[in-house]
Amino acid sequence: MQASFDGHSKFIRQLETVSRLDEDDRQALRRLPMLTRRLDANRDIFREGQKATDCCVILSGVAARCKMVAGGRRQIVSFHFAGDMPDLQSLLLDRMDHSLTALTAMQIGMIPHDTIRAASRLRPNLADAFHRQALVEGSIFREWVANVGRRMALERVAHVICECFERMAAVGLTTSDSFTLPITQSDLGDATGLSNVHINRTMQTLRKAGLVTSQGRVHTIHDWKRLRDTADFDSSYLHLLPQVTA
Amino acid sequence: MQASFDGHSKFIRQLETVSRLDEDDRQALRRLPMLTRRLDANRDIFREGQKATDCCVILSGVAARCKMVAGGRRQIVSFHFAGDMPDLQSLLLDRMDHSLTALTAMQIGMIPHDTIRAASRLRPNLADAFHRQALVEGSIFREWVANVGRRMALERVAHVICECFERMAAVGLTTSDSFTLPITQSDLGDATGLSNVHINRTMQTLRKAGLVTSQGRVHTIHDWKRLRDTADFDSSYLHLLPQVTA
DNA sequence: CGACAATTTGATCTGTCTCAACTATGGTGG
DNA sequence: CCACCATAGTTGAGACAGATCAAATTGTCG
Numbered sequence: 001m002q003a004s005f006d007g008h009s010k011f012i013r014q015l016e017t018v019s020r021l022d023e024d025d026r027q028a029l030r031r032l033p034m035l036t037r038r039l040d041a042n043r044d045i046f047r048e049g050q051k052a053t054d055c056c057v058i059l060s061g062v063a064a065r066c067k068m069v070a071g072g073r074r075q076i077v078s079f080h081f082a083g084d085m086p087d088l089q090s091l092l093l094d095r096m097d098h099s100l101t102a103l104t105a106m107q108i109g110m111i112p113h114d115t116i117r118a119a120s121r122l123r124p125n126l127a128d129a130f131h132r133q134a135l136v137e138g139s140i141f142r143e144w145v146a147n148v149g150r151r152m153a154l155e156r157v158a159h160v161i162c163e164c165f166e167r168m169a170a171v172g173l174t175t176s177d178s179f180t181l182p183i184t185q186s187d188l189g190d191a192t193g194l195s196n197v198h199i200n201r202t203m204q205t206l207r208k209a210g211l212v213t214s215q216g217r218v219h220t221i222h223d224w225k226r227l228r229d230t231a232d233f234d235s236s237y238l239h240l241l242p243q244v245t246a
Numbered sequence: 247m248q249a250s251f252d253g254h255s256k257f258i259r260q261l262e263t264v265s266r267l268d269e270d271d272r273q274a275l276r277r278l279p280m281l282t283r284r285l286d287a288n289r290d291i292f293r294e295g296q297k298a299t300d301c302c303v304i305l306s307g308v309a310a311r312c313k314m315v316a317g318g319r320r321q322i323v324s325f326h327f328a329g330d331m332p333d334l335q336s337l338l339l340d341r342m343d344h345s346l347t348a349l350t351a352m353q354i355g356m357i358p359h360d361t362i363r364a365a366s367r368l369r370p371n372l373a374d375a376f377h378r379q380a381l382v383e384g385s386i387f388r389e390w391v392a393n394v395g396r397r398m399a400l401e402r403v404a405h406v407i408c409e410c411f412e413r414m415a416a417v418g419l420t421t422s423d424s425f426t427l428p429i430t431q432s433d434l435g436d437a438t439g440l441s442n443v444h445i446n447r448t449m450q451t452l453r454k455a456g457l458v459t460s461q462g463r464v465h466t467i468h469d470w471k472r473l474r475d476t477a478d479f480d481s482s483y484l485h486l487l488p489q490v491t492a
Numbered sequence: 493c494g495a496c497a498a499t500t501t502g503a504t505c506t507g508t509c510t511c512a513a514c515t516a517t518g519g520t521g522g
Numbered sequence: 523c524c525a526c527c528a529t530a531g532t533t534g535a536g537a538c539a540g541a542t543c544a545a546a547t548t549g550t551c552g
Contacts, residue, residue: 049482067392070401070478075392089381092374097385097483127373128338134380135335139343141387146313146321149394149439153508155316184530193395195509200532216517232316236295237343399540430498441541446499462549 007034007109010171011057014083017170017240018136019129028119028126034109045087045100045108052090054110058082061106062183064191067098076191077144078137079103079164079183083171088130091116104182136239143237148193151232156192157202158231161212165221166235170243177224182217253280253355256417257303260329263416263486264382265375274365274372280355291333291346291354298336300356304328307352308429310437313344322437323387325349325410325429329417334376337362350428382485389483394439397478402438403448404477407458411467412481416489423470428463 008030015021015029036059039045045063046052064076065086077098080086086100091113120127140163147159164181168174185203186196194202206212211227213220221227254276261267261275282305285291291309292298310322311332323344326332332346337359366373386409393405410427414420431449432442440448452458457473459466467473 065388067388069392069396073396075396077388077391089384092378093381093385093485095482095485097485098388121370124367124373127370127377131373131377131380132338134377134384135339138335138380138384138387139339141384141391142311142313142323142344145323145387145390145394146315148391150315150319150321186530196531197510197533198508200530201508204532236341239339239341239343432498442499443501443542444540446501447540450500 007036007057007059008032010059010083011085011109014085014171015129015133017243019125019132020241021125021129025123025125025129028123032111032115032119034111036107036109039102039106039108041102041104041106043102045102046096047099048096050096051094052087052096052113054112055085055087055090055116056100057109057111058084058086059107059109061102061104062181063106064101064103064183064187065098066101066190074190075193076187077141079160079181079191081164081168081171081173085133088133091130103184103187132239139237139239153192153194153198153202154205155230155232156194157188157199158206158211158227159233160188160191161206161219161221162228162231162233162235163238166238166240170238170240177222178218178220180218253282253303253305254278256305256329257331257355260331260417261375261379263489265371265378266487267371267375271369271371271375274369278357278361278365280357282353282355285348285352285354287348287350287352289348291348292342293345294342296342297340298333298342298359300358301331301333301336301362302346303355303357304330304332305353305355307348307350307354308427309346309348309352310429310433311344312347312436320436321439322433323390324383325406325427325437327410327414327417327419331379334379337376349430349433378485385483385485399438399440399444399448400451401476401478402440403434403445404452404457404473405479406434406437407452407465407467408474408477408479408481409484412484412486416484416486423468424464424466426464 012021012026012029034057039061045056048068058080060082063080063086065078065080067075067077069075078086087096090096120130147156151159165174165179168179173179185199189196189199192199203212203214207214210222211230213222258267258272258275280303285307291302294314304326306328309326309332311324311326313321313323315321324332333342336342366376393402397405411420411425414425419425431445435442435445438445449458449460453460456468457476459468
């Protein structure tokens with residue numbers, strides 16, 4: 001464990017993709033104490049049923065929120081990248097209803113609940129920002145229900161790719177047409193409700209159609225417009241604010 | 247339009263299934279102005295893309311939040327009963343990312359945003375309650391992703407039935423083993439990602455197994471324990487508070 | 493009673509799963 | 523530096539859950 005400094009700017013930037021903050025808000029967030037931790041891949045950061053005393057911020061790597069269903073089947077309900085705070089809910093709900101798993105080696109920061117509560121009591125705009133974050137998350141889950149419930153495999157996979165790209169782009173984790181999403185095809189399957197075998201075929205279809213190619217963990221989108229069309233993707237459910245470019 | 251009185255107690259009771267309120271909180275909620283409206287079945291209460299100036303409270307009937315995907319397919323992402331406030335998010339997010347459809351004739355109450363905002367500014371405990379509501383909703387959506395993504399048709403349908411029963415029970419809309427859920431089999435299909443034909447067969451299986459029978463819109467659960475088992479249902483994701491029985 | 497919506501049943505078709513084998517790829521220790 | 527092993531991806535064949543299409547039956551309500 002060690003103190004982190006620019007970990008703060010990562011989650012502040014993330015928050016600002018969805019909520020307007022002023023300089024005082026940012027100051028208050030920067031003052032939150034944060035201890036950093038390293039994690040190996042495939043480690044659980046927290047498990048279903050647990051209580052938490054801290055919120056975690058992802059500093060690097062990729063995590064997934066997972067739910068287990070009868071028979072050991074796994075459903076991934078969201079992916080999280082640098083800047084995300086995947087367990088903000090633990091501030092208000094005492095037991096986790098899912099687990100958070102590191103899909104890669106990663107670095108996370110821990111911020112004590114009471115310091116976040118104090119900050120948002122002092123600055124209601126921060127409380128609103130966290131509330132909004134929860135609402136946007138809800139909107140994304142709704143889209144996932146529709147994705148898994150009513151879209152064909154190809155659209156489904158393409159949709160998840162579009163979403164990851166857009167969300168990563170919003171916090172500067174992409175280049176113009178490619179991004180690093182170091183997850184396995186099985187993970188993608190657990191996120192889309194498909195088998196890993198079928199994910200493989202679907203990725204091949206996307207590749208042959210000249211939409212997305214992947215070398216290792218780096219994925220390149222060759223035709224954003226056509227990918228969006230086949231994915232039936234409309235980013236408005238992400239509720240991203242128009243960014244004032246620096 | 248006419249003024250409503252006991253509409254308030256319905257949504258107060260609903261809020262209290264998830265958050266602790268004190269008498270002052272309840273008072274503040276009771277003072278919120280509310281206009282009631284009647285709606286025919288199959289009417290949209292709001293549509294995707296719209297902005298809202300009021301939040302609605304369901305006083306009677308059943309509504310569903312719907313998302314449309316390419317090709318006119320529909321996905322229902324949640325059901326709402328008396329006491330629910332399905333568009334609380336409009337307080338903080340300006341555009342609706344889905345629509346709200348009346349599945350039956352219904353009565354709703356409208357409460358202006360600014361009055362809710364004023365109340366929660368005055369009483370932070372109310373702001374927290376709304377925030378919690380959003381988080382619990384998120385938890386339910388996660389469960390739906392897992393339900394639609396990783397469960398078989400029989401478990402899926404049973405799970406939705408279990409959830410509706412539990413949520414309605416929490417606000418006193420059930421008898422000991424039966425409840426009125428006036429939705430069509432097609433609606434159930436749109437909620438579970440199955441075809442209406444297959445829902446029909448699945449309901450028959452549930453009936454033949456002696457788990458659930460339905461006459462008209464009234465459904466009776468004959469073996470709660472076995473239904474819960476076949477549904478893989480664990481209510482903890484609803485984050486219901488232990489109720490202090492009156 | 494007629495009209496329309498909802499449910500039931502049957503037959504056929506298709507997407508996706510499962511199982512199984514095979515091929516990169518990369519890391520590790522000898 | 524290479525032989526080995528683990529992990530991830532690729533491909534094929536057969537099985538099955540659930541979709542689609544079509545038709546018949548049963549409400550339900552004006």
